[in-house]
Amino acid sequence: MSLKKLISPESIAIVGVSDKPGFGRSVCLNALSSRDTGRLYFVNPKREELFGQKCYPSISELPEAVDCVVIATAAHTVAGLLEESGRLGAGAAIVFASGFAEEGSDEGDRLEQEVIETARKYGMKVQGPNCFGMMNNVDKINLWAGHTHWDPDDDAHGIAVIAQSGFVAAEIINTGFMNISYAISTGNGNIVSLEECMEYTVEDDNVSVVALYLEGVRDAARFTAALGRAAELRKPVVVMKAGRSEKGAISAASHTGSLAGSGKAYDSVFKKYGVIPAYNLEEFVCLSQTMSVLGGNFPESPNLFALSFSGGETTLTADLAEDFGLELPDISDAAKEEIQKYIPSFAAAKNPLDATTALFRDEEKTIGILRALQAEESIGAITIGTNVSQTEDATTAALCRAIAAAKETDAVSKPIFAIPSFEGSRHQGSRRILEDAGVPLMSSMATSFGCLKRITAFSGYDWKARTLKPCVGNGKGGMEAKALSEFDSKNELKKYGIPVPAQAIVRSAGELTEAAAGMKYPLALKINSDEILHKTDAGCVALNVKDADEAKTAYLQIIENAGKNAPGTRTDGVLVQEMAPAGVEIIIGASNDAQFGPMVLVGLGGVFVELFKDTALYPAPLNSGEALELLKSLKGYRLLTGFRGSKPCDIQALADTIVRIGDYAYGHRDEVKEMDLNPVFVYPEGEGVCAVDALIVKW
Numbered sequence: 001m002s003l004k005k006l007i008s009p010e011s012i013a014i015v016g017v018s019d020k021p022g023f024g025r026s027v028c029l030n031a032l033s034s035r036d037t038g039r040l041y042f043v044n045p046k047r048e049e050l051f052g053q054k055c056y057p058s059i060s061e062l063p064e065a066v067d068c069v070v071i072a073t074a075a076h077t078v079a080g081l082l083e084e085s086g087r088l089g090a091g092a093a094i095v096f097a098s099g100f101a102e103e104g105s106d107e108g109d110r111l112e113q114e115v116i117e118t119a120r121k122y123g124m125k126v127q128g129p130n131c132f133g134m135m136n137n138v139d140k141i142n143l144w145a146g147h148t149h150w151d152p153d154d155d156a157h158g159i160a161v162i163a164q165s166g167f168v169a170a171e172i173i174n175t176g177f178m179n180i181s182y183a184i185s186t187g188n189g190n191i192v193s194l195e196e197c198m199e200y201t202v203e204d205d206n207v208s209v210v211a212l213y214l215e216g217v218r219d220a221a222r223f224t225a226a227l228g229r230a231a232e233l234r235k236p237v238v239v240m241k242a243g244r245s246e247k248g249a250i251s252a253a254s255h256t257g258s259l260a261g262s263g264k265a266y267d268s269v270f271k272k273y274g275v276i277p278a279y280n281l282e283e284f285v286c287l288s289q290t291m292s293v294l295g296g297n298f299p300e301s302p303n304l305f306a307l308s309f310s311g312g313e314t315t316l317t318a319d320l321a322e323d324f325g326l327e328l329p330d331i332s333d334a335a336k337e338e339i340q341k342y343i344p345s346f347a348a349a350k351n352p353l354d355a356t357t358a359l360f361r362d363e364e365k366t367i368g369i370l371r372a373l374q375a376e377e378s379i380g381a382i383t384i385g386t387n388v389s390q391t392e393d394a395t396t397a398a399l400c401r402a403i404a405a406a407k408e409t410d411a412v413s414k415p416i417f418a419i420p421s422f423e424g425s426r427h428q429g430s431r432r433i434l435e436d437a438g439v440p441l442m443s444s445m446a447t448s449f450g451c452l453k454r455i456t457a458f459s460g461y462d463w464k465a466r467t468l469k470p471c472v473g474n475g476k477g478g479m480e481a482k483a484l485s486e487f488d489s490k491n492e493l494k495k496y497g498i499p500v501p502a503q504a505i506v507r508s509a510g511e512l513t514e515a516a517a518g519m520k521y522p523l524a525l526k527i528n529s530d531e532i533l534h535k536t537d538a539g540c541v542a543l544n545v546k547d548a549d550e551a552k553t554a555y556l557q558i559i560e561n562a563g564k565n566a567p568g569t570r571t572d573g574v575l576v577q578e579m580a581p582a583g584v585e586i587i588i589g590a591s592n593d594a595q596f597g598p599m600v601l602v603g604l605g606g607v608f609v610e611l612f613k614d615t616a617l618y619p620a621p622l623n624s625g626e627a628l629e630l631l632k633s634l635k636g637y638r639l640l641t642g643f644r645g646s647k648p649c650d651i652q653a654l655a656d657t658i659v660r661i662g663d664y665a666y667g668h669r670d671e672v673k674e675m676d677l678n679p680v681f682v683y684p685e686g687e688g689v690c691a692v693d694a695l696i697v698k699w
Helices: 023-032 075-088 106-122 166-173 194-203 220-232 255-259 262-273 281-294 311-323 333-340 363-374 394-408 428-435 445-459 486-494 509-517 548-565 608-612 624-632 635-641 651-667
Strands: 012-015 040-043 053-056 068-071 092-095 125-127 133-136 141-144 159-163 180-185 209-214 237-241 276-278 304-308 381-385 416-419 503-506 523-527 541-545 574-578 584-593 597-604 615-619 672-682 689-691 694-698
Touching: 012 023, 023 040, 023 141, 068 075, 075 092, 075 106, 106 125, 159 166, 159 194, 159 281, 166 180, 166 209, 166 281, 180 194, 194 209, 194 220, 209 281, 220 262, 237 262, 237 281, 262 615, 276 281, 276 445, 281 445, 304 311, 304 363, 311 381, 311 445, 333 363, 363 394, 381 445, 394 416, 394 428, 416 445, 486 503, 486 694, 503 509, 509 548, 509 574, 523 548, 541 548, 548 574, 584 651, 597 624, 597 635, 597 651, 615 624, 624 635, 624 651, 635 651, 651 672, 651 689
Parallel strands: 012 040, 012 068, 040 053, 068 092, 092 125, 159 180, 159 209, 209 237, 237 276, 304 381, 381 416
Antiparallel strands: 133 141, 133 180, 503 574, 523 541, 523 574, 584 597, 584 672, 597 615, 672 689, 672 694
């Protein structure tokens, strides 16, 4: 069933209306401010009238079966009211009360289960419990349980705010300057979930940006499918993820398991699906509003031109651009010559540009500069220092009009971003001049430049170059797992085309002599055990074994050390393998995230993986382009490209190996918990790779 009766109801009943401070009063006043109140009904058996509106004794005595029932009464009354509403044909409900499953008590769980069962019985879309309500700024329906900056006559909209925190949602919609289409507080989200709200708003033509305050995901497959659909529609999704701590990571037997924390899993999913992350509320608001105002006019290149009217602001701009990795390229001589026509002779035409205060009120010259930048192919977008005061200001208004005129006369089609020196006021008149022309008024300089880095990244995102299969967890996080031996692990990977050294298991000195005869020295010998995971620490590894005599001595020593240093562990002979030639050491791993399923990890391998933790994580499966992007995100990537005279490595072979590991992990996601290939030796271009050591852990 669609969410239409919840988000765009044609008839509404509010149960528990009151004139006392609280949800029952606030939602009444908000609902009365809606555009159409002709089918709005109040229910309170103790009142005949409230705020000029007739009150009915019960839901059953209303003149009609309403689309949506808003319940502003105590937790213990909710199930009965839903039963009555559902029996009469209501299709949706909003429940404000707390005291349900969020409390973690038996009574709260019982009450929530009653609500869930009643909703299922009647096919009702129930928002909450424990929520702040819903505001529909498209159809002008306000069912919010707190104060809102609500202007029924203001038709600026575009953002769907979906929040798992009522308080955060309330703070966002009270900014008074966001183009909100819908604000939805999901509350406990056990009936109408965040994922379902995403699906609805992603497909809604009145939504140009989906803004999520996210604490957790219930259905990863549904969540990522909605992200994939947004990517296909080129509809930005801005997410502020709360609870990013590494405490969510589960200690594991492998390096991969300990490095792939829950926060990193979300980051990797966001990267795959083109999500724009926000790391605080100021960024969340700035990114959402900016993307809404742009209306799809995103930068065609990440290169910016920064225009200011102050030397100090120009210097700060240059510093911040460098801090956030934004490019302010030199402009062509032709552009310099053209810009110089519009600035004082003592000013220099360069990027960033201090146009001086002489241009503050000169609309013609400001437009001239912007027109010159429109013709400059190296520039993808323009930033303009724009400080908006609390009250109407002639200087600011003149600058805003000049910027708007440049856009509205089609002199400039490139995106323009108005950036104040610090977070301050947003005088509606000046702001509207800019936003009506498609120019966002952003936040403070530091916040804005951080956001611009992510906006330009989104602009370059191509969903067609990604493997956007929904991420699926398997719910086996708490189950007991068992490691395969190194021999079995490498044999399994070999089936997937992963190069491994020649190897054999020997259980006697005679078998060792026979196996070694078919191999090239030097050899490596290791105890074969699925219980001794750290073989070197147990003295159960011998490397660079040069001949048969050394091999026999090493074999006997390993057997002895296993019994002495790891008594009681299960062993099955000794693994003997050819020593692979040394190469650049890389770790490739996979960890099966409880929610999102297999995640591929790459980084510097060997002992460096724990020392530097230079790793990158990405959801499986992935293609060659994604694998190459993953490698390029490493700080140590230069080691692969030829560093200080070394030969460039076979990066394509490494990328192909990463893809195969991703395919293996995704194809075996119901049985593989985690895996490590560490180290993988990467050889010079054209010579491939070799997985020297491997560990697979299965449920």
